Amino acid sequence: MTSTDSTSTAPWLADFYRDLHRHPELSYQETRTAERIAAKLGELGIDVTSGIGGTGVVGLVRNGDGPTVLLRADMDALPVEEKTGLPYASTAHATDPDGIDVPVAHACGHDMHVTCLLGALEVLVGEQASWSGTVMAVFQPAEELGSGSQAMVDDGLFERFGSPDVVLGQHVAPLPAGMLAAHPGAAFAGADSLRVLLHGVGSHGSMPEQSVDPVVMAAATVMRLQTVVSRTVSATDTVVVTVGSLQAGAKANVIPDRAELALNIRTYDPDVRTGVLATITRIVEAEAQASNAPRKPEITPIDSFPVLVNDADAVARTTAAFRARFGDENVIDPGPGAASEDVGVFATASGAPICYWILGGADPAIFAKAKAEGKAPDLPPNHSPYYAPVIEPTITTGVSALITAAREWLD
Ligand SMILES: [Zn+2]
Numbered sequence: 001m002t003s004t005d006s007t008s009t010a011p012w013l014a015d016f017y018r019d020l021h022r023h024p025e026l027s028y029q030e031t032r033t034a035e036r037i038a039a040k041l042g043e044l045g046i047d048v049t050s051g052i053g054g055t056g057v058v059g060l061v062r063n064g065d066g067p068t069v070l071l072r073a074d075m076d077a078l079p080v081e082e083k084t085g086l087p088y089a090s091t092a093h094a095t096d097p098d099g100i101d102v103p104v105a106h107a108c109g110h111d112m113h114v115t116c117l118l119g120a121l122e123v124l125v126g127e128q129a130s131w132s133g134t135v136m137a138v139f140q141p142a143e144e145l146g147s148g149s150q151a152m153v154d155d156g157l158f159e160r161f162g163s164p165d166v167v168l169g170q171h172v173a174p175l176p177a178g179m180l181a182a183h184p185g186a187a188f189a190g191a192d193s194l195r196v197l198l199h200g201v202g203s204h205g206s207m208p209e210q211s212v213d214p215v216v217m218a219a220a221t222v223m224r225l226q227t228v229v230s231r232t233v234s235a236t237d238t239v240v241v242t243v244g245s246l247q248a249g250a251k252a253n254v255i256p257d258r259a260e261l262a263l264n265i266r267t268y269d270p271d272v273r274t275g276v277l278a279t280i281t282r283i284v285e286a287e288a289q290a291s292n293a294p295r296k297p298e299i300t301p302i303d304s305f306p307v308l309v310n311d312a313d314a315v316a317r318t319t320a321a322f323r324a325r326f327g328d329e330n331v332i333d334p335g336p337g338a339a340s341e342d343v344g345v346f347a348t349a350s351g352a353p354i355c356y357w358i359l360g361g362a363d364p365a366i367f368a369k370a371k372a373e374g375k376a377p378d379l380p381p382n383h384s385p386y387y388a389p390v391i392e393p394t395i396t397t398g399v400s401a402l403i404t405a406a407r408e409w410l411d
Pocket residue numbers: 108144382383
């Protein structure tokens with residue numbers, strides 16, 4: 001083990017993590033989290049700017065000529081009731097955007113991302129004599145809505161703080177703690193959720209000839225949407241189209257005047273995504289026209305996560321540094337994942353390559369035991385009420401991975 005490890009396991013990190021975990025905040029409500037981050041950056045002597053894209057925080061370490069490395073951590077938690085039973089489990093509640101009181105938990109592990117980035121910054125600041133360039137630490141709001149990174153970009157992130165030469169970051173997941181995983185190319189799925197409002201003409205249930213029945217229109221639309229994947233997408237492309245919600249009418253003998261669908265679409269290729277969204281729009285509009293709808297359907301995006309495309313060269317360069325630091329056996333290519341992430345916006349908006357990797361956060365003993373029993377490890381995934389990473393060696397590995405990656409790209 002190197003000197004980096006003794007620094008990165010500084011006791012304040014675990015305490016800081018437990019504090020964040022106990023005090024999760026919903027997307028765009030991360031004010032306490034942002035304040036704690038800004039205070040710690042100030043303590044470390046780092047230039048801080050708060051309130052970017054809502055609650056976003058940027059810490060800038062300018063250390064002479066050289067590349068600018070953007071290190072990203074997201075800050076938000078989820079409307080989930082934590083059931084981990086941990087002594088530092090969240091009991092927090094908050095009001096969601098619909099005005100509803102909801103439980104809140106760091107069920108996606110973003111508190112771990114924040115903690116590791118602060119730990120890495122402490123070490124990088126201490127090691128300034130041995131590197132040059134700029135470290136841009138980006139603490140992002142609202143990853144769970146898929147819009148926080150875009151909000152920071154729209155708020156002038158790159159105009160105000162400069163453009164990065166590379167975007168680096170990590171997401172904790174149930175791989176064995178101590179392991180890192182990165183996939184070159186499309187690494188996280190693009191996800192789009194749409195609301196579709198179909199307009200019909202209401203009538204008495206006994207007089208369908210005087211109606212434009214939105215229930216039949218919706219049913220035909222749902223069935224025709226099943227042909228998007230089966231008839232318009234190549235066998236070598238991966239796409240999911242799900243109609244997760246279908247609402248219309250309230251009574252057996254009343255034909256309603258509207259129906260509402262909610263769709264979720266997953267894609268791995270930006271061109272395929274564009275094609276699939278166009279096909280869906282065409283089908284929805286054509287079915288409405290076939291039904292003689294009085295108005296065109298309204299298609300409204302609920303949220304949108306672009307495909308996260310890891311730069312192949314950036315992944316090769318960063319994972320080579322990981323292998324040298326952590327050993328070949330601790331660095332894997334997990335293949336493309338079905339989850340979604342909005343970190344790629346920082347790369348596409350700045351034109352910089354990105355390497356975004358998975359940080360193992362599960363107890364390695366659980367994997368060893370499952371392997372000995374010839375079973376798959378039974379571990380809750382991110383977003384589960386039971387999800388929480390083990391504190392160590394996750395923090396030590398996460399801090400060290402960020403330092404290793406940043407040092408690889410800095411002069
Ligand atoms: Zn999440």
